[in-house]
Amino acid sequence: MSKELIHLNNISKSFDGQMVLDELNLTIHENEFVTLLGPSGCGKTTTLRILGGFATPDTGSVIFDGQDITKLPPNLRPLNTVFQKYALFTHMNIAENIAFGLKIRKKSKDYIADKIRYALKLVNLEGYENRMPDSLSGGQQQRIAIARAIVNEPKVLLLDEPLGALDLKLRQEMQYELIRMKNELGITFVYVTHDQEEALTMSDTIVVMNQGYIQQIGSPESIYNEPENAFVADFIGDSNIISATMIEDKLVNILGTRFTCVDTGFGHNKPVDVVIRPEDVELTAPKEGILQGVVSHLIFKGVHYEMEVMAGGFEWLVHSTALHPVGQEVGIRIDPYNIQIMNKPESEDEEAVAIDI
Amino acid sequence: MTSNKNNWLSAPYTLWSAVFIIIPLCMIFYYGLTDKTGAFTLENITAIATAEHAKALRLSILLSLISTLLCFLLAYPLAMILTNMKISQHSFIILIFILPMWMNFLLRTLAWQTLLEKSGVINSILTFLHLPNINIINTPYAIILGMVYNFLPFMVLPLYNALSKIDENVINAARDLGADNIHTFFRIILPLSVPGIISGLSMVFVPALTTFVISSLLGGSKILLIGNVIDQEFTQASNWNLGSGLSIVLMIFIILNMIASAVFDKDGEGSML
Numbered sequence: 001m002s003k004e005l006i007h008l009n010n011i012s013k014s015f016d017g018q019m020v021l022d023e024l025n026l027t028i029h030e031n032e033f034v035t036l037l038g039p040s041g042c043g044k045t046t047t048l049r050i051l052g053g054f055a056t057p058d059t060g061s062v063i064f065d066g067q068d069i070t071k072l073p074p075n076l077r078p079l080n081t082v083f084q085k086y087a088l089f090t091h092m093n094i095a096e097n098i099a100f101g102l103k104i105r106k107k108s109k110d111y112i113a114d115k116i117r118y119a120l121k122l123v124n125l126e127g128y129e130n131r132m133p134d135s136l137s138g139g140q141q142q143r144i145a146i147a148r149a150i151v152n153e154p155k156v157l158l159l160d161e162p163l164g165a166l167d168l169k170l171r172q173e174m175q176y177e178l179i180r181m182k183n184e185l186g187i188t189f190v191y192v193t194h195d196q197e198e199a200l201t202m203s204d205t206i207v208v209m210n211q212g213y214i215q216q217i218g219s220p221e222s223i224y225n226e227p228e229n230a231f232v233a234d235f236i237g238d239s240n241i242i243s244a245t246m247i248e249d250k251l252v253n254i255l256g257t258r259f260t261c262v263d264t265g266f267g268h269n270k271p272v273d274v275v276i277r278p279e280d281v282e283l284t285a286p287k288e289g290i291l292q293g294v295v296s297h298l299i300f301k302g303v304h305y306e307m308e309v310m311a312g313g314f315e316w317l318v319h320s321t322a323l324h325p326v327g328q329e330v331g332i333r334i335d336p337y338n339i340q341i342m343n344k345p346e347s348e349d350e351e352a353v354a355i356d357i
Numbered sequence: 358m359t360s361n362k363n364n365w366l367s368a369p370y371t372l373w374s375a376v377f378i379i380i381p382l383c384m385i386f387y388y389g390l391t392d393k394t395g396a397f398t399l400e401n402i403t404a405i406a407t408a409e410h411a412k413a414l415r416l417s418i419l420l421s422l423i424s425t426l427l428c429f430l431l432a433y434p435l436a437m438i439l440t441n442m443k444i445s446q447h448s449f450i451i452l453i454f455i456l457p458m459w460m461n462f463l464l465r466t467l468a469w470q471t472l473l474e475k476s477g478v479i480n481s482i483l484t485f486l487h488l489p490n491i492n493i494i495n496t497p498y499a500i501i502l503g504m505v506y507n508f509l510p511f512m513v514l515p516l517y518n519a520l521s522k523i524d525e526n527v528i529n530a531a532r533d534l535g536a537d538n539i540h541t542f543f544r545i546i547l548p549l550s551v552p553g554i555i556s557g558l559s560m561v562f563v564p565a566l567t568t569f570v571i572s573s574l575l576g577g578s579k580i581l582l583i584g585n586v587i588d589q590e591f592t593q594a595s596n597w598n599l600g601s602g603l604s605i606v607l608m609i610f611i612i613l614n615m616i617a618s619a620v621f622d623k624d625g626e627g628s629m630l
Contacts, residue, residue, distance in 0.1 A: 053532075053533075054529055054533075073532070074529070074533050075532050075534075075535045075537055080533055080534065081529070081530070081533045083530055084526070085524070085526060087526040087529065088527075089527065089545060089549075090549070091551075100531070100536075100544070101534035104535045104536050104540055105535060148530075149533075152535065
């Protein structure tokens, strides 16, 4: 991992007596794409505002490149923000918008002109210098907001749900654009979103947050495949979360049936939560499965069928490309590697909340 | 079908404006462009160029400009403070500002007359405190005071309206891009509030330019504004032709002002009044 750039140390913040962030610690590395992911009200935007200087933490410090910037106003911070609704200056044309930060830093006319050209090329909007922001589409305004931020050569770009207002197709295009821009610029992106797919697509590191606490930090793969608790498992993708008992290392009792797994170190006869992704549930002929059940629902989703299978007193969510009609008896088999064991939540804040996605 | 309905609903207003706006306007133009015998003449219009009338018009424009500027300088900081307040707090402050507007305009001006008189309330208090008295009654200063006092809310509200429409993140973005408070104000907040400024300026300037009550109550009979001249032509000299002619001249100023504010105030910042 590259050099550590930002440290958030023991950050706490409350609004009107409501705790928004509680003793948050986070390290961000140079040239990293970090995504703060969580449901609304989880503290992700507050974290970003504290980084940008728009909110002051009640306690704790923000260290940037070895320097304490906790009390530094936003205009003196070496980072720039792309705001949720673009926040372009509607009384200036595109070139003036992009030049705003450079003019304040009293850069030369030639330098500014070069930078505008470079930035518009980077965001694929060459020739838009004299247009007014209002005449641009949402996606174009978003690109200008990014251009306006990056011409100042920040070491870190903060992005606050920048794709939230765009339609699905444009959002997916912009995800690839953002990755490309980040690689071209070679700077750190701190990205806030509630969209797990966005987070999985773009990030080097995902920070899953809920109710002011960090639930898990890790690569997209590890967050998806090895969620540390039921909240993360539930928030990232679809999953079957089942209460179970860890009989011994590598053996777990799920719904009264013994399954082999690969996890160790949970102790003997310990209550745990088990996460099994729907695509990891294999449907077989009834006799070949470890569990037997009946298909109760079937929906065609395009890439796969989504089925619900009643087995062992639990409704299993199953994704499969093979069709099993409603009422068919099936067997369920799960590869030991695909059974993810998690400790039961110890405190209230780790508890999974119901989320509709 | 719907347009018929709408036409029917607007009938009372159409009737109202025909009787009380269109017909009087036609009469003003008729009187303004004729002499006492009813023959066409431009003399009533060109009469504005006579020394006495031109002086009154110049003084009117000067005093209204000063009042408008003072209103702007007082109202802008106030509107900014209001914008940055929480809703529960600012509605109270706005109430304090609007409260005097509920009282009759004439009464408020008469109250100032009593306050400012040579042996009025303010001077009694000053004398009691052994401070020098102020003698601004019957001077242009008293007229300016009266104009500023009466027309200040018309400046505050459009400014407040325009300022509260500025997205907080736009200001944050300016700060984020390196602008300090001064830069943010002059490069972002001020330009974005221009529609409100134009609206506020014209909403103070027009009534200040045409007033004759404030000037006659606080300016004594010596200081004549163009409004007083017109008033006298109608009520004392009974020269409706000249009064109408001068009114047309004044109307030209007002129309120019309205055009200016219509061009800049596309969002209708002043429309709430």
